[in-house]
Amino acid sequence: MMIFFIVGLIVHVVFFLSIFDIYFTSPLVHGMTPQRVPLAPPAKRLVLFVADGLRADSLFKPDDNGTGRAPYLRSVIEESGTWGVSHTRVPTESRPGHVALIAGFYEDVSAVAKGWKENPVEFDSVFNESRHTWCWGSPDILPMFAKGATGDHVYTYTYPPEREDFASTDASRLDTWVFDEVKDFLNVAKSNETLLNMLHEEQNVFFLHLLGIDTNGHAHRPMSKEYIENIGLVDSGVAEFVSVMDDFYGHDGKTAYIFTSDHGMTNWGSHGAGHPSETLTPLVAWGAGVQTAQREGSHKYDDNYLKEWGLETSMRVDVNQADIAPLMSSLIGVPFPVNSVGVLPLNYLNNSQHFKAESIYANAIQILEQFRVKMAQKKETTISFLFTLYQPLTDSKQMDFMRNARNLIQKGQFDEAVSIRYCEDLIVQAMEGLSYYHTYDRLFLGSSVVLGFIGWTSYVVLFILKTHVSGLLVKKKHSLGQMFLCIGLLVALFLMVQSSPWTYYIYCLLPVPVWFSVMREFETLASLVRSVPSLxxxxxxxxxxxxxxxxxxxxxxxxxxxxxxxxxxxxxxxxxxxxxxxxxxxxxxxxxxxxxxxxxxxxxxxxxxxxxxxxxxxxxxxxxxxxxxxxxxxxxxxxxxxxxxxxxxxxxxxxxxxxxxxxxxxxxxxxxxxxxxxxxxxxxxxxxxxxxxxxxxxxxxxxxxxxxxxxxxxxxxxxxxxxxxxxxxxxxxxxxxxxxxxxxxxxxxxxxxxxxxxxxxxxxxxxxxxxxxxxxxxxxxxxxxxxxxxxxxxxxxxxxxxxxxxxxxxxxxxxxxxxxxxxxxxxxxxxxxxxxxxxxxxxxxxxxxxxxxxxxxxxxxxxxxxxxxxxxxxxxxxxxxxxxxxxxxxxxxxxxxxxxxxx
Incomplete structure (x- = not known):
C-alpha cells in the first residue's frame, strides 16, 4: 500500500504541476531592442503617486453633502488634467498591480507565489529605463524594482516593516512619513551639489508609495472614517508636494504628475478577486505633456459612474493598468519597458500629432519585438515541418506593416484615421500573435495530461475490481513491455529533437507506464465483462x-x-x-x-x-x-x-x-x-x-x-x-x-x-x-x-x-x-x-x-x-x-x- 500511496502521490503532484506549465508560464521574453520616441519629450521629470488600496469611487464620489473628498485632485480633474478609470486585472494584489503599473505587463500567478519582495524573473520597467529614480514607501514593494534594475540608479527609502500594523492607532502616518521624507530629501538636496545636479537631469522619476489607505481599509473598511480621512490627507499631501516641487524647480513647467492606485478594495476590507470595487482604480494625470481638462459632449461609458461621481461634464479616458507604463515613458522620453504589453493612451497626451504618431509607432515596434523573439524561440524548439506560423503576421506582413506606417509618418499623415490607426492595428495583431505563440504547446501538453489522467483512473478502477470482485481471471500480458518501451523511446526522441523543457518529458512520458499497467490488466476487464450476467x-x-x-x-x-x-x-x-x-x-x-x-x-x-x-x-x-x-x-x-x-x-x-x-x-x-x-x-x-x-x-x-x-x-x-x-x-x-x-x-x-x-x-x-x-x-x-x-x-x-x-x-x-x-x-x-x-x-x-x-x-x-x-x-x-x-x-x-x- 505504501508503494501505491507514493506512486499515486507523485502522479497527482505531476498532474497538479502540469497546469502551471500549460497556463501559468511566464509571459516574459528577453533579447528585444529598446524602442524610444525620436522627438524631444514634453517633461523632464515625472512624479508617480500610488495610493495603495484606493477605490475609484472612493476618490471620485462626493460626500453626502456634495463636497469632494479630495478637493485638490478634484480641481485637477475639472481644470488642468485628464482623468479616468484604470482597469486592473486579477489577482488584485499589490505586487502584480505595481508590476503592471511600472513594468507594463501582467505578472503570472506562479511568479507572485515565488516571491513577494524579490523578483523570480528579471523584467524591464520605467524605473530601470530612467536616468534616476527615487522611491519612498513600503519595504514590501520598493525593493523589487530596485533589485530588478540594471546599474545603480534606483534609490529606495523605506520605513521599518513593523510600521505596517493593522492595529496602529493611525495608519495614515505611513503616508505622512512618505511626504515628510521626500520634502526633507529635497531640502537636503539644496545644499548637496552632487545630488542637486542629479535632480536637475532629465528623465528622472519620483515614486511615492502611499500605503496608509490600504492599511486603514483592511483595519476599518473603506466606508470608515479612517479610510475617508486618509484620502483627504493624501490629497493635501499631494497638493503640498506639487507646490514644493514647483518651488524647487523654479516653476519650469517640466514636471508631469500621475496619481493612481494598484488595486481597489471591497466593502468588507479585502482585495484579490475581480469585484468592480477591486478592479476599478482612479487615474489622474496633469503637468508637462498631459492634456488639460476637456469637456465631455457625448458619453461613451454607460456604467452610470459619471453621474454618481458628479463628473458628467469632464471627459473621462479609461485605460488598462498596463497602459500607464508606456504613458510615463512617453512623457519623459525613456524607452518603453521591453516587456510591456501596454498601449499608449494618446488622449492623455498634450502634444503634436507628429509626436503622438511617433510614440504609438515606437509602442507598436516594442510589442512587435516581443512577438518576433517569441516566434523565433518557438521556431527553434519545433520540428520545421510541424511548425505553424501565425498567419496574420508573417515576416512579409510585418515588413509591410512597418514600411507603410513609417511612410505615412514621413508623409505627415498623422491623424488617427491613417498612421495612428495603422499602428494600433499592428499592436492588436502583435498582441494576438504573442498569445498564439505563448499558448502554442497548450493543446499538446493538455492532451498528454488528459491521456495520463484517464489511464491512471482506469488503472485504479481495475485494481479495485481485481482485488474485490471474486472470480475474476488475473492474467498479465508481459509481451506488451517491449511495445511500450519503444513508444516511450519515440516520445523521448521527439521531445529531444524539439529541445523541450525537462518538465515536458514528465508530462508526455507519464502516460506510457500508466497505460502499460492498464493494458496488463486487460484480462481482468475481460473477465469482468464475462461475469456481468451474475452481477x-x-x-x-x-x-x-x-x-x-x-x-x-x-x-x-x-x-x-x-x-x-x-x-x-x-x-x-x-x-x-x-x-x-x-x-x-x-x-x-x-x-x-x-x-x-x-x-x-x-x-x-x-x-x-x-x-x-x-x-x-x-x-x-x-x-x-x-x-x-x-x-x-x-x-x-x-x-x-x-x-x-x-x-x-x-x-x-x-x-x-x-x-x-x-x-x-x-x-x-x-x-x-x-x-x-x-x-x-x-x-x-x-x-x-x-x-x-x-x-x-x-x-x-x-x-x-x-x-x-x-x-x-x-x-x-x-x-x-x-x-x-x-x-x-x-x-x-x-x-x-x-x-x-x-x-x-x-x-x-x-x-x-x-x-x-x-x-x-x-x-x-x-x-x-x-x-x-x-x-x-x-x-x-x-x-x-x-x-x-x-x-x-x-x-x-x-x-x-x-x-x-x-x-x-x-x-x-x-x-x-x-x-x-x-x-x-x-x-x-x-x-x-x-x-x-x-x-x-x-x-x-x-x-x-x-x-x-x-x-x-x-x-x-x-x-x-x-x-x-x-x-x-x-x-x-x-x-x-x-x-x-x-x-x-x-x-x-x-x-x-x-x-x-x-x-
Missing amino acids: PLSKCFGYFLLVTFGIELLVVSFFYRAMLTLGLVVLALWPLVSGLYTKAKVRSLSWMLSCLFLAVFPLLPVVGREPDVNYVILFVCICFQMMQVVLCAYILTSTHSSLQLKQGLPLFNQLVSWLTLVSSFLIPLLSSTRLFHRLLSILMSLVCVYLLLSTGYEALFPPVLSWLMFAWINIEQETMNTQGSSNRTEHCVKFITDFAENIDITKIRQLRLDDIRRSYYFVFFIIIAFFGCGNIASINSFDPASVYCFLTVFNPFIMGGLLMWKVLIPFVIVMCTFESIQVSTQLSSRSLFLVVLVISDLMALHFFFLVKDHGSWLDIGTSISHYVIVMSMTIFLMLLSVMTHILTSKRILIGRKRKMHFR
Whole structure:
C-alpha cells in the first residue's frame, strides 16, 4: 500500500504541476531592442503617486453633502488634467498591480507565489529605463524594482516593516512619513551639489508609495472614517508636494504628475478577486505633456459612474493598468519597458500629432519585438515541418506593416484615421500573435495530461475490481513491455529533437507506464465483462446513476454554493429512503437534523459580512464544557475590543493564541484512544484554534459539522449492523471502539456496493468543509481581521499560513471521521480510499476540460483555480490521511521516568 500511496502521490503532484506549465508560464521574453520616441519629450521629470488600496469611487464620489473628498485632485480633474478609470486585472494584489503599473505587463500567478519582495524573473520597467529614480514607501514593494534594475540608479527609502500594523492607532502616518521624507530629501538636496545636479537631469522619476489607505481599509473598511480621512490627507499631501516641487524647480513647467492606485478594495476590507470595487482604480494625470481638462459632449461609458461621481461634464479616458507604463515613458522620453504589453493612451497626451504618431509607432515596434523573439524561440524548439506560423503576421506582413506606417509618418499623415490607426492595428495583431505563440504547446501538453489522467483512473478502477470482485481471471500480458518501451523511446526522441523543457518529458512520458499497467490488466476487464450476467445489474446501474449525478452536483457547487444545500437536503432524506428510520429513529433523526442545520451555511454570504463576535459567543454556549474554549472566546473578544479602541494587540492575548495553536497538535495525543473520546479531544483542540481565527458566523460551522460527523458514524454502524443481520454468514458485526485496538486482518471485509456511497459521502463532506462557510470560495473572502489574535503587522506568508490552517481544520474533522468509520466497521482503509480517489479524479478531469483559455482574465483564472482546488484536495487527502491516522491512533504516554513515546 505504501508503494501505491507514493506512486499515486507523485502522479497527482505531476498532474497538479502540469497546469502551471500549460497556463501559468511566464509571459516574459528577453533579447528585444529598446524602442524610444525620436522627438524631444514634453517633461523632464515625472512624479508617480500610488495610493495603495484606493477605490475609484472612493476618490471620485462626493460626500453626502456634495463636497469632494479630495478637493485638490478634484480641481485637477475639472481644470488642468485628464482623468479616468484604470482597469486592473486579477489577482488584485499589490505586487502584480505595481508590476503592471511600472513594468507594463501582467505578472503570472506562479511568479507572485515565488516571491513577494524579490523578483523570480528579471523584467524591464520605467524605473530601470530612467536616468534616476527615487522611491519612498513600503519595504514590501520598493525593493523589487530596485533589485530588478540594471546599474545603480534606483534609490529606495523605506520605513521599518513593523510600521505596517493593522492595529496602529493611525495608519495614515505611513503616508505622512512618505511626504515628510521626500520634502526633507529635497531640502537636503539644496545644499548637496552632487545630488542637486542629479535632480536637475532629465528623465528622472519620483515614486511615492502611499500605503496608509490600504492599511486603514483592511483595519476599518473603506466606508470608515479612517479610510475617508486618509484620502483627504493624501490629497493635501499631494497638493503640498506639487507646490514644493514647483518651488524647487523654479516653476519650469517640466514636471508631469500621475496619481493612481494598484488595486481597489471591497466593502468588507479585502482585495484579490475581480469585484468592480477591486478592479476599478482612479487615474489622474496633469503637468508637462498631459492634456488639460476637456469637456465631455457625448458619453461613451454607460456604467452610470459619471453621474454618481458628479463628473458628467469632464471627459473621462479609461485605460488598462498596463497602459500607464508606456504613458510615463512617453512623457519623459525613456524607452518603453521591453516587456510591456501596454498601449499608449494618446488622449492623455498634450502634444503634436507628429509626436503622438511617433510614440504609438515606437509602442507598436516594442510589442512587435516581443512577438518576433517569441516566434523565433518557438521556431527553434519545433520540428520545421510541424511548425505553424501565425498567419496574420508573417515576416512579409510585418515588413509591410512597418514600411507603410513609417511612410505615412514621413508623409505627415498623422491623424488617427491613417498612421495612428495603422499602428494600433499592428499592436492588436502583435498582441494576438504573442498569445498564439505563448499558448502554442497548450493543446499538446493538455492532451498528454488528459491521456495520463484517464489511464491512471482506469488503472485504479481495475485494481479495485481485481482485488474485490471474486472470480475474476488475473492474467498479465508481459509481451506488451517491449511495445511500450519503444513508444516511450519515440516520445523521448521527439521531445529531444524539439529541445523541450525537462518538465515536458514528465508530462508526455507519464502516460506510457500508466497505460502499460492498464493494458496488463486487460484480462481482468475481460473477465469482468464475462461475469456481468451474475452481477446485480439494477443495483449497479442505480449506484452508477447516483454517483454520476452526485459528481455533477459537486462540480456545479463550485460555481453555485447553494447546490451544496440541495445536496445536504437530499442526504437528509437517506434514512427515509433506505428504511433506516424505522430501525434507528434516534440516530436517523440526528442525521437528518444535522444535515438540515449544516445546509444553512452555504446559503449565507461568502464575503461582504462585517465581523460579529456575537456568533462566536453563541459558539461558546454550545461548547461551554471546555475552559480552553471559554478562554479563547475571551481572547477573541478582548482582542477585537482592543483593536477597535486602537490600543493594539495585547501581548497576553497574542501569547495565548500561539500557545493554543501549538497545543492543538499535542493535546489530542494525550487523550484516550477510545473512538468517541479521541474524536471529542481532536474536535475541541481544533475548534479552539478555529475560534481564534473567526470573525462571524463561521464560528458555528465546526460544531454543526462535527454533529453531522458523529451522526454519520452512528448511522453507518447501524447500516452495517442491519447488513450483518441480514447476511447468513455474518450474524453480528463487532464494532471496534478503540483506534489503538489491534484489528484482526482476517476480519477485514471486502468492498461492497454500499461502500461507494460511503466514499461519495466523504468527498461530499470534504467539499462542504471546503466551501461550507465560504472561507475560500473567493480570494477576497479572506478577512485580515481573522488573524488579529495572532498578529497585526502585515506578513503575507504567516497570515496566509494561518488562514490556510483555518481552511484545513474542517478537512481534518472530516478526515478523522472517515478514519473512524473505516476502523469501526472493519473496512480496509486502502480499498475505501481508492474509491474516493476515483471520484476525486473524475471531478478533476471534469474541471480540466472546463479550463478556459479565452474570455476575461477572471473567467480564465476562475476555471483554472477550480482544477487546482480539486487537485490540491486530492493531494491533501493523501497527506492528511497520514496526519489523521497519527491524531486518532497514536498516544503520548508519560512514564515514571518522564519519557514520552508513542503507543
